[in-house]
Amino acid sequence: MGKAKDKSGPLGRRPDNSAFKQQRLPAWSPMLTANTVLPFFYLLALICMLLGVWLLLTVQSTQEIKLDYTELGNCDQCFQLRKNVSYAAQTCSCKVEFSIDRAFKGDVFFYYGLKNFHQNLRRYMDSRDDEQTLGRKNKLKNPSSYCEPFAKDAGVPIAPCGAVANSMFNDSFTLTYHPSRSRTIPVPLLRKGLTWYTDKNVKFRNPKTDNLTLAAAFEGTRQPLYWQKPVYDLDPHDPTNSGFINEDLIIWMREAAFPNFKKLYGILNRADASFTKGLPKGNYTIDISYNFPVQYFQGRKEVVLTTLTWFGGQNHFLPIAYLVTSSLILLMAVVLTLAWWKFGKDGKNMKE
Amino acid sequence: MGKEGRQAARNSDYAIPKFKHLKKMLLVHGHYYYIRIAELVQYFFYKNVCFIFPQFLYQFFCGFSQQPLYDTAYLTLYNISFTSLPILLYSLVEQHVTIDTLKREPSLYRDIAKNSLLRWPVFLYWTCLGVFDAVIFFFGAYFLFDNTTFTSNGQLMTTNTQMMFGNWTFGTLIFTVLVFTVTLKLALDTRHWTWINHFVIWGSLLFYVIFSLLWGGIIWPFLNYQRMYYVFMQMLSSGPAWLSIILLIIISLLPDVIKKVLCRAVCPTATERAQTTRPCLTRDEREEQEEEVHEKLLSGSVAELTPLSFRRSYKRRNTNSTLLHLGAAETLSLHSSSPLPQKLLAHLSEGGRSDLSSLSPYMLRLSGAGFAYYAPGPETPV
Numbered sequence: 001m002g003k004a005k006d007k008s009g010p011l012g013r014r015p016d017n018s019a020f021k022q023q024r025l026p027a028w029s030p031m032l033t034a035n036t037v038l039p040f041f042y043l044l045a046l047i048c049m050l051l052g053v054w055l056l057l058t059v060q061s062t063q064e065i066k067l068d069y070t071e072l073g074n075c076d077q078c079f080q081l082r083k084n085v086s087y088a089a090q091t092c093s094c095k096v097e098f099s100i101d102r103a104f105k106g107d108v109f110f111y112y113g114l115k116n117f118h119q120n121l122r123r124y125m126d127s128r129d130d131e132q133t134l135g136r137k138n139k140l141k142n143p144s145s146y147c148e149p150f151a152k153d154a155g156v157p158i159a160p161c162g163a164v165a166n167s168m169f170n171d172s173f174t175l176t177y178h179p180s181r182s183r184t185i186p187v188p189l190l191r192k193g194l195t196w197y198t199d200k201n202v203k204f205r206n207p208k209t210d211n212l213t214l215a216a217a218f219e220g221t222r223q224p225l226y227w228q229k230p231v232y233d234l235d236p237h238d239p240t241n242s243g244f245i246n247e248d249l250i251i252w253m254r255e256a257a258f259p260n261f262k263k264l265y266g267i268l269n270r271a272d273a274s275f276t277k278g279l280p281k282g283n284y285t286i287d288i289s290y291n292f293p294v295q296y297f298q299g300r301k302e303v304v305l306t307t308l309t310w311f312g313g314q315n316h317f318l319p320i321a322y323l324v325t326s327s328l329i330l331l332m333a334v335v336l337t338l339a340w341w342k343f344g345k346d347g348k349n350m351k352e
Numbered sequence: 353m354g355k356e357g358r359q360a361a362r363n364s365d366y367a368i369p370k371f372k373h374l375k376k377m378l379l380v381h382g383h384y385y386y387i388r389i390a391e392l393v394q395y396f397f398y399k400n401v402c403f404i405f406p407q408f409l410y411q412f413f414c415g416f417s418q419q420p421l422y423d424t425a426y427l428t429l430y431n432i433s434f435t436s437l438p439i440l441l442y443s444l445v446e447q448h449v450t451i452d453t454l455k456r457e458p459s460l461y462r463d464i465a466k467n468s469l470l471r472w473p474v475f476l477y478w479t480c481l482g483v484f485d486a487v488i489f490f491f492g493a494y495f496l497f498d499n500t501t502f503t504s505n506g507q508l509m510t511t512n513t514q515m516m517f518g519n520w521t522f523g524t525l526i527f528t529v530l531v532f533t534v535t536l537k538l539a540l541d542t543r544h545w546t547w548i549n550h551f552v553i554w555g556s557l558l559f560y561v562i563f564s565l566l567w568g569g570i571i572w573p574f575l576n577y578q579r580m581y582y583v584f585m586q587m588l589s590s591g592p593a594w595l596s597i598i599l600l601i602i603i604s605l606l607p608d609v610i611k612k613v614l615c616r617a618v619c620p621t622a623t624e625r626a627q628t629t630r631p632c633l634t635r636d637e638r639e640e641q642e643e644e645v646h647e648k649l650l651s652g653s654v655a656e657l658t659p660l661s662f663r664r665s666y667k668r669r670n671t672n673s674t675l676l677h678l679g680a681a682e683t684l685s686l687h688s689s690s691p692l693p694q695k696l697l698a699h700l701s702e703g704g705r706s707d708l709s710s711l712s713p714y715m716l717r718l719s720g721a722g723f724a725y726y727a728p729g730p731e732t733p734v
Contacts, residue, residue, distance in 0.1 A: 023384075023447065025546040031627065032540075037613050044602070051595070120519050122419040130578040134571065144576055198582040202571065257497055257522035258413055312592055317495040318599070325603055332610050339617045 034340035041333035045326045052322030055311060063104050064306040064314045066113070069096045069286075070294060078290035089228075096286045096303070104279040106307050108268040110189055112169060115300040119164075119255040127163035128253065133244045135205030141220055150224060159221035159231055160244060166224040168252045173265060173303065174287040177274070185274055187284070189266030192241060195250045204250050206243035214243050228291070262304055278307070380454045383461055388443040390469035391541065394478040395439050399534040401482030403430055406490040406526050413494075421523040423580050425567055434531050434560050437552040438538050447544040453626050463623045485533060485604040489526050492600040496592065497522050517590075520583045524564070528587075529597050531560050533604045540609065543627070 015021050030036075071079050075094035081087050118124070126146050132139040140159055143151045147161035158166075175187035209217045214232040223230040234249065235241040251263050270276050286303060294301055306313045361367035368377060410421045420427060454460060468474075497517065539553050564584040571578055587593050616624050 023445065023451070025445065025548070027447070028545040029543055029627075030545070032609070032612050032616065033628075034613060034617055037609070048599075048602075055595075118415045118417075120414040120417075120419055122414070122417040125419060125519070129576070131576055134578065146576075196582065196586060198586075203578055203581050254518040257517075257519040258494075259415075310591055315496065315592075318592060318596060321492070321495075321599055321603075322595075325599060325606075329606070332606075336610070336613055336617065339614055343618050 045330040048326030055319035068302045082293040099283045103281045110266045111262040111304040113262040113302040115260045156222045170291045172289045178283040188269035392443045398478045398482040405486030409490045441552045529600045
């Protein structure tokens with residue numbers, strides 16, 4: 001209060017007579033009365049109902065099929081084999097059969113799913129080096145300490161380092177269609193174009209090659225301990241899908257939020273003549289190269305085939321939530337109308 | 353002021369030179385201060401409950417490993433930039449009832465008497481609202497993400513047709529719903545919208561969006577993690593994400609709106625009634641109204657309006673500003689649904705004066721009932 005002012009005299013230390021200081025700012029005072037709120041509630045209920053119905057119809061048109069193949073059929077032998085770490089180098093493959101009653105129309109997406117695998121554990125999520133996967137040369141040979149104990153293998157730096165990359169899912173699948181007992185048609189799956197554009201082109205970059213081969217660019221590093229192939233060999237057929245920019249690696253490195261999750265493996269290649277409209281109905285087989293052991297964490301592995309709409313896969317939550325919300329709002333609007341009718345109409349309660 | 357006066361002024365919380373200032377200081381500024389402080393305290397607890405409870409719930413799903421749900425930048429800036437300014441400006445400029453109404457109807461002070469807005473029931477209500485909102489945010493997003501491909505396959509984006517959403521997208525979705533819900537909750541509570549309120553409320557939301565776009569927009573050179581890169585944009589480019597954000601905000605805000613409207617319709621408080629727009633009466637009009645009601649009384653209807661019987665006698669007295677008299681204010685405010693406390697009724701029927709006897713010129717102590725009344729004398733220009 002002791003600010004020196006130009007004014008003098010007994011009223012010199014008064015606060016300014018401005019609108020702000022005298023709290024006389026022009027203002028709008030809305031009122032949450034029944035007249036304003038009720039029409040809004042009815043409108044909102046109507047909109048939510050329409051949205052809910054539309055979303056429900058959209059979701060109904062998707063189809064999904066899930067197969068838990070951890071111990072299914074002859075995958076059980078592979079499951080038993082993988083229980084023993086010393087046989088890790090041995091390959092094991094198994095076959096899983098299923099059939100589709102209704103043709104899957106449109107794009108079909110092939111996912112692998114894991115249950116009870118906590119990719120959202122704190123130490124696990126910290127155990128990665130984003131600068132290394134950005135392609136920075138200084139980080140390639142010198143991974144961050146967050147990656148410990150998966151940073152160096154007997155003194156040689158690991159690329160890509162960290163627990164996230166180390167535990168990459170390495171089962172592979174081949175889908176075949178059996179239109180009749182004798183014929184088999186392999187189902188082509190697109191294994192590229194699965195990731196975010198920014199992930200593939202900005203966030204994950206191979207170290208600069210300068211006319212060297214990819215293997216030479218990774219000179220001086222070693223593959224992660226649990227991997228069967230070095231990172232530059234992840235896709236021997238396609239150099240743009242090898243190294244850090246391998247799509248399976250990128251998809252795996254985006255940690256899932258929950259212990260039960262699905263990750264994209266491939267998309268049906270509809271350029272093939274037999275599958276232009278989607279997956280026809282009939283019998284199918286999946287040949288699985290079974291590598292990923294899940295018994296350590298009591299997990300399960302599954303394969304999911306699904307069609308999608310703009311809205312996503314078979315998820316009934318949002319349409320049902322919208323319908324429930326709209327009915328709740330409608331109910332409250334009716335209750336409020338009754339309350340207003342009985343108590344507050346003509347502003348009865350507001351006058352004497 | 354004199355030597356002793358100055359000492360008294362230095363020791364007091366508030367010092368005023370003239371008695372006429374007491375009226376506005378107590379009825380207007382005191383009332384505003386209380387409303388603002390009560391809202392500030394309750395709102396702070398509420399928004400932090402909404403902030404932290406989803407993180408707590410997340411621990412059940414991440415193996416209790418203390419994995420934060422939101423990125424560290426969001427954790428730091430939530431209480432500093434995203435939600436601090438709106439409540440700050442609310443508690444500087446909010447006027448739930450106009451200054452003139454407060455001066456004219458001192459019985460409105462009764463609505464905040466006995467610390468009524470900071471009592472346990474009110475605090476529990478705010479906390480339960482916070483917990484409810486947090487549960488809605490978390491489980492709403494959970495059921496969207498869980499066990500499904502949360503993707504967008506729209507015609508808008510032909511190349512990115514199946515974006516996989518991970519942990520940070522989930523957290524960012526919850527955080528977005530959170531910031532918008534708590535800010536809109538404050539917007540619903542604000543009754544006096546000056547340009548400042550508009551600026552800080554919409555500005556805070558805009559700042560959140562712009563910050564998120566910037567934070568996730570480039571590969572920051574000095575960071576060793578790039579986990580938020582493009583997460584916000586990918587989340588916004590998905591149709592289901594938008595729909596769920598809107599739905600979750602609506603569901604979170606619904607209970608409070610319904611409670612407000614129902615209470616206003618069924619049992620409005622005196623303050624709420626004073627908030628309805630009513631033309632300001634001149635003194636003659638007021639006297640006319642008082643005559644009418646007094647006649648109604650004499651024909652024997654409502655017993656609790658005993659104060660009115662004293663109005664006649666007080667009306668013509670000169671206001672002695674050194675003593676506070678009991679007088680009824682506007683007749684309208686007396687029809688409050690909350691009954692007058694028994695003690696005061698007894699006082700009124702005795703025709704006794706208020707027990708605010710120890711009234712020193714500079715400090716005011718309120719009686720146990722916590723009321724202050726003023727006689728309806730000539731309107732003092734304070």
